Amino acid sequence: MLRTVITAAVGLTLATGCAPDSTAPVKVSVLSRSSNGQYVPTQVELTTIEDVVGLKGTVGDLQGGARIVIDVNDPGLQNATEDTIADVLIKKSGHDVKASYISQKDEKTGEDVLWPADFHSWNMVTSYYNLERANEYFRTVANVKTVSFEPSPTLYYFPEFVQAQVSKEPARDNALFYPVLQSFLVLPFEKIQRAPLPLNAAVMAHEYSHLVFNRLAYAGQSLPQSLSTWGSQSPSQGANVLKAFDEGLADYHAYGATCRSPSGCDPRFMAPSFDGGAYSAVTDARDLSRGDRCMSALLYARVQQQDLGTFSADGAEYQVGTLLATALYQAGRSTGQEAQLQRDIVSAYYDTTPGKEGIFQLTQIVLGDQSRFSLAVPAASIIAHISDLELRKAVCNEFMDHLQIPRADLIGDNLCPASAAGGTTCPNIHQ
Numbered sequence: 001m002l003r004t005v006i007t008a009a010v011g012l013t014l015a016t017g018c019a020p021d022s023t024a025p026v027k028v029s030v031l032s033r034s035s036n037g038q039y040v041p042t043q044v045e046l047t048t049i050e051d052v053v054g055l056k057g058t059v060g061d062l063q064g065g066a067r068i069v070i071d072v073n074d075p076g077l078q079n080a081t082e083d084t085i086a087d088v089l090i091k092k093s094g095h096d097v098k099a100s101y102i103s104q105k106d107e108k109t110g111e112d113v114l115w116p117a118d119f120h121s122w123n124m125v126t127s128y129y130n131l132e133r134a135n136e137y138f139r140t141v142a143n144v145k146t147v148s149f150e151p152s153p154t155l156y157y158f159p160e161f162v163q164a165q166v167s168k169e170p171a172r173d174n175a176l177f178y179p180v181l182q183s184f185l186v187l188p189f190e191k192i193q194r195a196p197l198p199l200n201a202a203v204m205a206h207e208y209s210h211l212v213f214n215r216l217a218y219a220g221q222s223l224p225q226s227l228s229t230w231g232s233q234s235p236s237q238g239a240n241v242l243k244a245f246d247e248g249l250a251d252y253h254a255y256g257a258t259c260r261s262p263s264g265c266d267p268r269f270m271a272p273s274f275d276g277g278a279y280s281a282v283t284d285a286r287d288l289s290r291g292d293r294c295m296s297a298l299l300y301a302r303v304q305q306q307d308l309g310t311f312s313a314d315g316a317e318y319q320v321g322t323l324l325a326t327a328l329y330q331a332g333r334s335t336g337q338e339a340q341l342q343r344d345i346v347s348a349y350y351d352t353t354p355g356k357e358g359i360f361q362l363t364q365i366v367l368g369d370q371s372r373f374s375l376a377v378p379a380a381s382i383i384a385h386i387s388d389l390e391l392r393k394a395v396c397n398e399f400m401d402h403l404q405i406p407r408a409d410l411i412g413d414n415l416c417p418a419s420a421a422g423g424t425t426c427p428n429i430h431q
């Protein structure tokens, strides 16, 4: 991977080094997955960039050299509020990144194309491009309004990120959305060498999906009230369900984003991801095309009965999330309506319409009693937002079958039709 990049950059006929014209659109070369699955230099156009050297634009702002420390014993946290917590966690805010380019004329078009001049420049400009692509997916396919993306998030590039309860050493080999800072973190890597995470467009789309879920299903709260209230109680069914939906929908949207790439729809995109949790180490554990996954009685009971810490300790939110993503994948594929389904799902995140409340509104209604926020609640909200009857019924059947959501919880006006009977793939765990 690294070797390919360096060869490509050195092999150029070097044109003048320059202070590139910064405003969009800018033609640059990024590392992108080609139709044969290799990451290769690819000429693209950045359409939202305002500063191509500092890598800042309407979809994000790359920041280098930051130090972020999460420590529950940090005395600064005692009096922190939602408005001041970022100042406590960010020990060093870092500085604007500075990408270097070599400008070269494209032989066919005669236009100037910027070639990143070193590995970090390749990595950073590709990160920005991947944010732009994910943003485009959510704006066009999922119909998310531009205002939902404001203010544009910071992407901390290679920060020192210390989670004191895990280790004193800075974390590595991860890319994440951190809602408390409303920011993305792309951590330094040491083990992942074939496809660094920020280069994997689907991984970035997964993280971007967490941003969208936060902005809508958590109404943009840095410390989501439903999650923090419920997560501090035991058992914490509501918090477990929210985490599982956030992860499962992130995988499903990441898959959806791959369908707009040159290499095409890829239900196995997560293979190189290290999103966290023991489960994600299994390379094909999150392959969405496996249609034989079933909710077990044990996992179902864990969602209802465990506290969030115990539930998450072995990545159970990813296990439930994969069942959800797989169910949605099967329903979208079988009806040929994947893009419509992706749009309908996001429309269920936030909706004030009486009788058709969004996930955020539903959390507010039962905030005082999370035992009422079962898997069926956000599932029913998604179903209520699917207008096509064939697609709706397909999702109903998949939810009843693979997620084992009780049929009685999903049948009703504006919900599943009486003809939805579930499926026959999975054993019934409710008998």
Ligand SMILES: [Zn+2]
Pocket (backbone or CB within 6 Å): 206, 207, 210, 247, 250, 275
């Ligand atoms: Zn995730």
